[in-house]
Amino acid sequence: MLSKMLLGRYIPGNSLVHGLDPRAKILMVLMFMVIVFFANHWTGYVLLILFVLLITKMANLRVIFLFNGLKLIFIIILFTFFMHLFFTKGGTVLLDAGFFTIESEGIITGIYITIRLMMLVVVTTILTLTTSPIDLTDAIEKLGTPLKKIKVPMHELAMMMSISLRFIPTLMDETEKIIKAQSARGSTFMTGPLKSRIRALVPVFIPLFISAFKRAEEMAVAMEVRGYRGEEGRTTYRVLKWTKKDTFAVITVILFGVILFLVRQ
Numbered sequence: 621m622l623s624k625m626l627l628g629r630y631i632p633g634n635s636l637v638h639g640l641d642p643r644a645k646i647l648m649v650l651m652f653m654v655i656v657f658f659a660n661h662w663t664g665y666v667l668l669i670l671f672v673l674l675i676t677k678m679a680n681l682r683v684i685f686l687f688n689g690l691k692l693i694f695i696i697i698l699f700t701f702f703m704h705l706f707f708t709k710g711g712t713v714l715l716d717a718g719f720f721t722i723e724s725e726g727i728i729t730g731i732y733i734t735i736r737l738m739m740l741v742v743v744t745t746i747l748t749l750t751t752s753p754i755d756l757t758d759a760i761e762k763l764g765t766p767l768k769k770i771k772v773p774m775h776e777l778a779m780m781m782s783i784s785l786r787f788i789p790t791l792m793d794e795t796e797k798i799i800k801a802q803s804a805r806g807s808t809f810m811t812g813p814l815k816s817r818i819r820a821l822v823p824v825f826i827p828l829f830i831s832a833f834k835r836a837e838e839m840a841v842a843m844e845v846r847g848y849r850g851e852e853g854r855t856t857y858r859v860l861k862w863t864k865k866d867t868f869a870v871i872t873v874i875l876f877g878v879i880l881f882l883v884r885q
Contacts, residue, residue: 642759644866704730
């Protein structure tokens with residue numbers, strides 16, 4: 621499951637979403653993070669799901685592909701649903717077990733919050749799937765240009781974010797290999813009491829941390845050997861070009877937000 625994780629991966633392609641300027645895609649994701657909270661009724665959530673499905677189609681990605689790649693994240697998000705299920709009160713009492721009750725308001729709120737989180741995860745994953753880490757770095761740096769006036773090191777921050785995204789799938793693959801190696805040596809991760817399962821993870825985390833620090837050191841040495849000294853004295857090889865389709869895409873997201881806001885009213 622870990623080797624199939626899509627978070628942080630980039631898949632080259634020639635879809636409409638791939639062809640957008642990375643700055644436009646980041647702006648659309650930021651606007652979507654706000655728009656998603658406009659939905660407060662089942663009609664709004666249906667429109668939200670349809671909009672995300674449309675983006676998925678325009679990116680030439682299959683829903684089942686995204687579901688399989690984000691299955692672990694979705695399982696974690698389901699924990700939020702159960703938290704609302706047991707602790708959010710209001711409405712009709714559907715189940716009274718004495719020490720806890722399940723009420724209709726808890727189910728509805730849990731479903732709504734779960735949909736919001738899932739849509740946010742899918743949209744941000746589509747961003748990384750359709751945008752290379754280098755383009756993301758350039759876009760974040762360009763969008764943060766006004767912050768440079770107050771001495772915010774946007775180039776370094778963008779570089780760190782890009783490297784972090786790039787290392788997520790690498791560490792996932794490394795974890796998968798370590799787990800398989802430990803399982804071949806007789807370690808068990810899925811059986812026995814909880815305490816023994818947690819103890820069995822120690823031989824996984826130690827080599828994983830060692831590998832992560834080793835990779836970080838190798839990257840630092842490689843960047844230093846190639847003369848990397850931050851933004852100072854550097855020029856841009858790739859020039860980002862904002863086109864009409866980028867403007868149209870941003871306006872489309874804004875219009876969708878207006879529609880969702882009107883539905884909310």
